[in-house]
Amino acid sequence: MERLDIAKGRDQESTAALLQNSALKPLFITSVTIDGDNKLSPLSDSIYKSVLEPVLSQPLQTLKQSTNNFTEIKRKLVYTGLFRDVRISLDKETSAARLEKLPEDAIKDYNLENPIPTAATILLSPIEFNKVSATSTTTDSVSAFGGRYSVINALGRAEVLTLQNELRFVPFKGAIDENTLETKLVVPLQQNPSVKAVVDASYAKVDLRGRTCVEPQNQTVQNHASVNLGVQKAWINNKFKCVPTFYSGLSVIARDFKDPTSVTGPDCPYIKNSLVSHLLFDNRKFFGLFPSSGVKLAINNEYVISQKLDKNSGSSDPSEGNFNKFALTLQGQRSFFKNRVVNSLDFACGGIIPTGQTPSRVHHIDKFYLGGMDSLKGFEKNAVGKYGGDFFYKLQLASSFKLPNTPADSPLRLQCFLNGGDVFAGKPSRFSYAASSGVSLLYKSSVANMDLTYALPITNRIQDATKPGFSFGVSLSLF
Template identity: 60%
Template sequence: MDLSGFSKELEKDSELSVLQRSSLKPLYFTSISVDGDNGNSPLSNTVYNSVLEPVLAQPLQTLEQSLSNFAEIKKKLIYTGLFRDVKISLDNEVSSDGLKDLPRDVAKDYALEMPIPTIARIHLTPIDLNRVSLTSFTGDTLSSIGGRYSFINNFGKAEVLTLQSKLAYQPFKSNIDEKVLEAKLLIPLQKNPSVKAVFDTNYANIDLNGQPFIEKKDQHRQKQVSVNVGVQKQWVNIKTGLAPVLYNGLSVVARNLDEVRKEASEAIRQFDAPFVKNSFVSQLLVDNRKFFGLFPASGLKFSINNEYVLSQTFDKKAGTAVSQNEGFDKLAVDFEAHRAFFGNKIINSLELACGGIFPAGKTSSLVHHIDKFYLGGISSLKGFERNSVGQHGGNLYYKLGLASSFKLPNTPSNSPLRLQFFFNAGDVQNKKPTQFSFASSSGISLLYKSSLANMDLTYAFPLTYRNQDIQKPGFSFGVSMSLY
């Protein structure tokens, strides 16, 4: 919060009569009280001492210094992620002992009257955090079930440890296509909670057999373990409503392919050995969307994800380790904007996305098929099978989405059920095409969004397509349910 905004907030408080008497007198803070913290897992005294240090270390301050320091304190408490609101009020210390700890010659130093003994009161409104959640998704081509448990502020450092898992499978088939386990730890810095240390580890077992977007000769199983260590920085701007989040860190990914067929293509066989990728990852997220229920009604969301691969190491079956010194850079940009009309009866949405994989050296680098871009599916490009647009995994991609959603007749204005007309188009290529072409479709969707369930029932018909695109005209559906 900026200084002027915080000053206006204080002036509205009836307890500020002491400050209204004279803005020239310095303030002497005799005590700071904090109430409203979570009784089961409050912040530790160490964290509070670090956050309140500007006032605790120098209790004698001018009014301007006090407003600036408490505005910064409010920001830091919000940055912990534990509180929805923080209110700070200043009041006169009526006790005659309010200035007993103040040196006698302090008035001479300021050449003013004796300071005003002041009490600072901080009232916290905690966020209702969900520690446990179960989520299931059912679609016509892919289903999944997962769970998450979070340990929040157990040590009083505003730390969050999240454990989650997911199983993905094709409906009406007995085999499991994907098993994922993940542990993620965020630890804010005590003196600056807007900066968080991030530790993330992930294990995935993926079965690509029977997937329509992969040729039968190239189908296989794959195991993957990744470790990510980095730093996350967040900013908050009250005036614009923007809260950018920046992450920078190092990533190590180890992969191993199983059950590779003898007739597999070179793109698959070249990775048929233990493989380790080291990279530097940067992510930027800017999101100021405002929601009507759970439908984004206004604002924008913008994200940039960049991965610079430092090295790739292949442990060949012959026992020789071959290092690919020339890595590559993978860049993806996503943008979406929303605007409502006629009191949210109509919401128009625009989505743009593009990305590319570029060699870091003069020669092209090997790119694992999991690292490539894919398009297609109800959550990606409607009207086409999952991951089945263009090259079915390529180095370049783009996507355009236009949509208008409407309130259904005879339903409440805040109904979670809306009708949406959409148009989407895109393509995936390994290199810049010599002839411009793309896959596109249009259709209508019935959407339902609530805190417990989301539904997307879509009827789509492809408008333009190529031989390599796998169409999916007609109905598609996806239903997700969450229990907290």
């Protein structure tokens, strides 16, 4: 055996022929060399020892065992999220001096031949992270400015600590409507980096005064805080060429608590404890930043264990009025004529189902809302239906086109769309929906995203606030 490369990619197809003919050939792993790790913040020795344990603890193994072990080592290094590529090669050593310490009875156990002294080399290609970023977003209904700072692998455990802040305000109003602070820590497990512990905490101060999408009694300045503890699992799916992720954890939320800077406000906050879970599957392919083919599926579920309402709620049992909230989002694309035309489907639905013996009381933030450029074009933001609802559905069919005299991967495209949906509190007495159609000029790049839309509502329901004509949104990312 002169040299064996564990090929780039996440399967063993390139080594199948070699394994078939030499699967039982004995190897002795004399050394493992790692090259290319981030010199400023490399992975710790304890992580490497844990990942390399299958070959460090038993260096004498067959070729098939070595290939399987190093393939699993590669997968674990990819799961850390620090490397865009991991390549592993096995080379025959010219000197067999390191075999002298190998017990003779160990060789006899193979009953074949003397093992081949083999040196393993792991070549890492680190991902280049932007530790500091800022984003500015402007639309005709809301503007936002946010910043993010990340501390990545500072302790050598592939951990990521993220701190971010976002300010939202109505253009030309001159006052901040929402201030959000969030910190998130993600730490892979040492034995299995595909499993990560997640700790997330956030605080938000929201000014809902004048927001017609919520009930008049809720149009106040409100404070919200949350803490989430959970575990995230990822796995490489070679068949669909993607990395699905699943998260499950506990969420504790406090809302409507008194502002420490205000002399007035609610005395008894809303407290909610929930079990949350998220599943994400995404195998889409892109040209530039436009998806051209594949499917993205996201399923979110929240089971409310208990919720403490205000003093006037009339509930003495904290288990009463609980609910289960779920939402599903499905996006699919298919391209034609070498990405000159891309047809897409975007479907979403969700519901809030009572789980107690009494009707559930749902906080206005937990309700579903539709309307706006990022939800249902042709309608005011969150203005489909009245005060949100317990159930919703949305469907958008769209076709995007390459503009004449532009490259195939141009960040500028024209899109025609038809979208519709509804939000309602319970079983509707008759089938009804809000719908619109129009055209959008889209620009997507790593620095800026732009959406210039002309929409025409094709339904006229009294409970919807339509927005015919032009809408504009732009987002700038500064690194």
